[in-house]
Amino acid sequence: MRPKLIIVGGGASALMLASEIDTKKYEVSLFESNKTLGRKFLVAGDGGLNLTHSEIASEFIKRYTPSDFLKEAFQFFSNHDLINWFHHNGIETFVGSSKRVFPKKGIKPIEVLKMFSKKIENNKVNVFFEHELIDFNGQGEFIFKNQEQEKVVKSDIVVFCLGGGAWPITGSKGNYLHMFQKHNIQTEFFQASNCAYHVNWPSQFIQKHHGAMLKNCQLRCGEAMHLGEVVLTHFGIEGSGIYPLSPAIRKQLKEFSLAQVFIDLKPQLSADEIKKRINVKASKNLSASLNKQLKLTPAQIAMMKAHLTKDDFLNIDKLSLLIKNFPIQIISAGPIDEAISTVGGISLNAIDESYALKNLKNHYVIGEMLDYDAPTGGYLLQSCFSMAKFLAQTLNLKAHI
Numbered sequence: 001m002r003p004k005l006i007i008v009g010g011g012a013s014a015l016m017l018a019s020e021i022d023t024k025k026y027e028v029s030l031f032e033s034n035k036t037l038g039r040k041f042l043v044a045g046d047g048g049l050n051l052t053h054s055e056i057a058s059e060f061i062k063r064y065t066p067s068d069f070l071k072e073a074f075q076f077f078s079n080h081d082l083i084n085w086f087h088h089n090g091i092e093t094f095v096g097s098s099k100r101v102f103p104k105k106g107i108k109p110i111e112v113l114k115m116f117s118k119k120i121e122n123n124k125v126n127v128f129f130e131h132e133l134i135d136f137n138g139q140g141e142f143i144f145k146n147q148e149q150e151k152v153v154k155s156d157i158v159v160f161c162l163g164g165g166a167w168p169i170t171g172s173k174g175n176y177l178h179m180f181q182k183h184n185i186q187t188e189f190f191q192a193s194n195c196a197y198h199v200n201w202p203s204q205f206i207q208k209h210h211g212a213m214l215k216n217c218q219l220r221c222g223e224a225m226h227l228g229e230v231v232l233t234h235f236g237i238e239g240s241g242i243y244p245l246s247p248a249i250r251k252q253l254k255e256f257s258l259a260q261v262f263i264d265l266k267p268q269l270s271a272d273e274i275k276k277r278i279n280v281k282a283s284k285n286l287s288a289s290l291n292k293q294l295k296l297t298p299a300q301i302a303m304m305k306a307h308l309t310k311d312d313f314l315n316i317d318k319l320s321l322l323i324k325n326f327p328i329q330i331i332s333a334g335p336i337d338e339a340i341s342t343v344g345g346i347s348l349n350a351i352d353e354s355y356a357l358k359n360l361k362n363h364y365v366i367g368e369m370l371d372y373d374a375p376t377g378g379y380l381l382q383s384c385f386s387m388a389k390f391l392a393q394t395l396n397l398k399a400h401i
């Protein structure tokens with residue numbers, strides 16, 4: 001008789017695991033609380049399904065905080081392996097100008113999801129929808145809620161793929177920590193990452209410039225730096241330029257209840273070069289000069305004006321330094337419900353190198369429900385796919401309990 005293996009959750013990591021687990025060796029069932037698989041996977045595809053990033057492996061792994069827990073899995077199934085895997089399964093990809101990897105134009109996220117569903121069906125995994133895990137006893141009994149009925153499922157092995165706490169509307173509610181705490185498994189509360197950050201902009205400035213985009217700027221928080229773009233909003237600031245600073249911002253918020261971020265609006269120019277380029281005489285006034293000679297946008301110029309006294313704005317030395325180092329104070333992170341991902345969940349101290357819980361035999365945890373951070377850019381999905389492929393291989397090789 002094959003040992004029973006259940007996968008709980010039906011998101012990115014479960015999709016890969018259920019596609020790759022050897023069902024000749026295990027009798028596999030997948031339980032998902034929604035009526036369909038991969039709801040967050042589809043939401044992720046709304047702005048273009050960014051499957052992974054094309055940068056070299058040695059740089060790639062550094063994007064994770066921390067990264068040690070993922071090294072072996074990523075080495076086993078890297079971004080290039082993932083791209084080949086998709087190609088092999090009929091999903092051609094392309095590398096965008098940002099070096100991010102997407103399904104080839106014309107391939108919709110739903111088609112990628114259908115590819116997974118087909119593979120899971122062909123792999124003869126039994127899929128149960130509307131089954132929400134509500135408890136487990138640590139000895140192979142799992143209680144699911146299915147249409148107001150409680151149902152006990154017995155299994156030799158379980159892989160939890162319950163996701164993080166962002167966008168709970170997709171089913172990834174992060175409401176399961178108590179089940180693990182009961183078994184003395186260390187957990188961390190969920191916090192938003194890759195999210196909007198709250199800034200108290202001067203009201204007149206933000207009324208006028210809400211929605212303005214700052215492109216090609218370098219953002220810094222402590223030691224962390226990132227080149228990208230951000231959007232200014234009534235709430236504060238968001239966008240791919242600030243998301244990678246999330247771990248540093250969270251650290252400062254925790255220590256000081258405030259985080260200091262600096263924006264370099266002209267990263268390709270030194271302050272001296274900026275000073276040289278500002279030539280008020282050649283323009284109508286200083287603002288016109290900043291716009292013409294430095295290509296600063298009206299929103300960027302208004303940002304300076306709102307920050308400086310009139311005298312300081314007219315002081316070219318002070319102004320050029322500010323263009324290189326514009327300070328903003330982050331008061332808090334935006335709501336978890338609107339964040340792209342979360343940190344928190346099952347502590348990395350609770351698992352071993354093959355993602356098994358140290359104090360519960362044959363219980364595994366993968367995906368965003370583990371407490372790690374990664375920026376947007378395809379790093380989140382890649383980590384889920386790497387962990388799932390690596391665990392499938394580990395279990396396929398083990399094939400007995």
Ligand SMILES: Cc1cc2nc3c(=O)[nH]c(=O)nc-3n(C[C@H](O)[C@H](O)[C@H](O)COP(=O)(O)OP(=O)(O)OC[C@H]3O[C@@H](n4cnc5c(N)ncnc54)[C@H](O)[C@@H]3O)c2cc1C
Nearest residue numbers: 009011012013033044050133163171172367368378380381
């Ligand atoms: C708006 C948005 C855009 C994103 N864009 C990208 C992107 O472009 N690239 C990228 O790399 N990442 C992106 N992400 C992040 C990425 O989607 C997630 O990191 C990834 O889906 C996590 O996969 P997972 O398998 O860990 O969990 P999920 O995909 O969250 O899946 C968890 C599943 O478990 C189910 N579940 C939860 N609790 C229970 C329970 N008790 N019983 C049964 N089932 C349960 C849920 O219904 C869900 O289906 C985006 C996220 C969001 C919100």
